[in-house]
Amino acid sequence: MPARHEPIFDRYxxxxxxxxxxxxxxxxxxxxRKPEPKARYDVVIVGGGGHGLATAHYLASVHGITNVAVVExxxxxxxxxxxxxxxxxxxxxxxxxxxxxxxxxxxxxxxxRELNYNVMMSQRGQLSLFHSASERDAAVxxxxxxxxxxxxxxxxxxxxVRAMLPFIAMDNPMFPILGGxxxxxxxxxxxxxxxxxxxxxxxxRGVDILEHCxxxxxxxxxxxxxxxxxxxxxxxxxKVGIAVAGNTSQLAxxxxxxxxxxxxxxxxxxxxxxxxxxxxVINFGAGHFYISQSDKGGLVFGGALDxxxxxxxxxxxxxxxxxxxxxxSMVPALSRLRVLRQWAGMMDMTMDGSPFICRTSIEGxxxxxxxxxxxxxxxxxAGWCFAYTIAKNEPHPLNADxxxxxxxxxxxxxxxxxxxxxxxx
Ligand SMILES: Cc1cc2nc3c(=O)[nH]c(=O)nc-3n(C[C@H](O)[C@H](O)[C@H](O)COP(=O)(O)OP(=O)(O)OC[C@H]3O[C@@H](n4cnc5c(N)ncnc54)[C@H](O)[C@@H]3O)c2cc1C
Numbered sequence: 001m002p003a004r005h006e007p008i009f010d011r012y013x014x015x016x017x018x019x020x021x022x023x024x025x026x027x028x029x030x031x032x033r034k035p036e037p038k039a040r041y042d043v044v045i046v047g048g049g050g051h052g053l054a055t056a057h058y059l060a061s062v063h064g065i066t067n068v069a070v071v072e073x074x075x076x077x078x079x080x081x082x083x084x085x086x087x088x089x090x091x092x093x094x095x096x097x098x099x100x101x102x103x104x105x106x107x108x109x110x111x112x113r114e115l116n117y118n119v120m121m122s123q124r125g126q127l128s129l130f131h132s133a134s135e136r137d138a139a140v141x142x143x144x145x146x147x148x149x150x151x152x153x154x155x156x157x158x159x160x161v162r163a164m165l166p167f168i169a170m171d172n173p174m175f176p177i178l179g180g181x182x183x184x185x186x187x188x189x190x191x192x193x194x195x196x197x198x199x200x201x202x203x204x205r206g207v208d209i210l211e212h213c214x215x216x217x218x219x220x221x222x223x224x225x226x227x228x229x230x231x232x233x234x235x236x237x238x239k240v241g242i243a244v245a246g247n248t249s250q251l252a253x254x255x256x257x258x259x260x261x262x263x264x265x266x267x268x269x270x271x272x273x274x275x276x277x278x279x280x281v282i283n284f285g286a287g288h289f290y291i292s293q294s295d296k297g298g299l300v301f302g303g304a305l306d307x308x309x310x311x312x313x314x315x316x317x318x319x320x321x322x323x324x325x326x327x328x329s330m331v332p333a334l335s336r337l338r339v340l341r342q343w344a345g346m347m348d349m350t351m352d353g354s355p356f357i358c359r360t361s362i363e364g365x366x367x368x369x370x371x372x373x374x375x376x377x378x379x380x381x382a383g384w385c386f387a388y389t390i391a392k393n394e395p396h397p398l399n400a401d402x403x404x405x406x407x408x409x410x411x412x413x414x415x416x417x418x419x420x421x422x423x424x425x
Pocket of ligand 1: 046047048049050051052071072073074075076077078079080081082083084085086087088213214215216243244245246247251266267268302343344345346371372373374375376377378
């Protein structure tokens with residue numbers, strides 16, 4: 001449905017392209033305004049990543065709440081939303097996670113139409129390889145768990161993997177590939193476009209996007225939030241939603257909250273561009289390495305966390321070495337490629353590896369965090385559920401289990417089965 005504020009001729013379409021090409025491209029408008037902060041908003045969302053902007057969009061489009069601001073300390077989309085490896089999937093094991101991520105994947109499937117923006121959603125399939133009988137059992141269990149929840153999952157044997165990925169080292173003596181679990185609807189989307197699409201759609205419904213506006217304090221009176229201290233002055237707020245990924249503990253501390261989160265680094269890499277080689281997303285089961293190919297031809301890959309707490313956004317060299325050796329074990333031809341770029345992002349790791357979208361003990365203050373290294377795929381679902389939780393002051397059934405209270409109630413959603421070890425999730 002077109003946004004209320006959107007004249008039909010402002011929509012992106014083939015007709016619009018035609019019109020602009022005839023008119024000398026003079027009619028394109030700024031995708032979002034650069035307003036001055038108002039004195040007060042009904043809702044202020046902290047964090048102009050995909051999650052914050054999606055929340056603002058759904059507050060306006062689903063709940064009719066348009067007196068909303070998104071405050072972002074830099075330009076939008078330069079946090080984890082602009083640093084990730086763009087994988088979307090819903091192949092989780094535990095019911096609370098599967099339900100939530102599958103809902104998010106369904107939103108992804110209609111997102112371009114919803115936002116009137118090309119987010120380059122590509123459902124090319126996501127394949128997780130297994131290398132031993134016990135890994136096969138785990139894959140079968142996961143696949144069955146997905147099928148029970150109505151999610152697509154296909155178990156591939158060795159020959160099916162070989163036919164799909166002829167360049168892969170099937171008979172590596174340490175990590176022979178025995179098969180894989182495929183989610184055909186998994187794939188990738190263009191991360192920057194997702195941020196820009198949500199920003200444009202939210203802006204068109206009247207949301208103010210306030211860039212270069214860092215939150216430095218959260219003002220509370222008599223147990224309820226009343227506004228935010230920012231580098232652009234005090235901004236009053238009826239409700240405040242925090243969606244700042246790796247900075248979640250710092251923002252929560254401003255309101256006197258201590259969270260079961262640690263901030264860890266996750267690195268990613270892009271190679272020089274080559275002709276099409278990898279037609280799906282591949283997860284190497286033996287060494288936490290995953291890889292896909294971008295539309296520009298570069299191979300995009302990453303793996304495990306660096307393993308210690310940091311806010312540095314650089315990443316350490318031992319992990320680079322580990323990832324390169326895992327990658328070359330799986331696809332020996334990778335050794336002939338040059339890496340063009342490497343970077344890291346700050347991951348908000350919870351003690352059970354699952355996220356939270358919930359109220360807090362402070363009235364009017366809400367939290368969206370704990371996405372670990374998997375929050376890009378959650379972007380539309382998290383925005384949708386967070387908007388619902390803020391608007392109704394209660395969680396939607398989809399995020400009812402995803403509260404921080406679970407850590408006090410001993411009700412973990414331990415997806416990886418490794419216990420309270422964020423660096424091992
Ligand atoms: C290398 C890497 C690879 C990844 N790969 C994947 C993947 O393939 N698939 C997947 O699903 N997930 C992946 N992730 C995880 C995913 O990127 C994140 O979980 C997700 O993008 C989080 O989105 P967000 O909007 O919550 O956070 P961000 O995009 O980080 O947005 C938070 C924003 O808050 C702002 N902020 C912080 N403090 C303040 C303040 N005091 N005042 C105002 N603003 C503030 C920041 O500047 C930032 O822009 C990856 C992450 C990394 C780093």
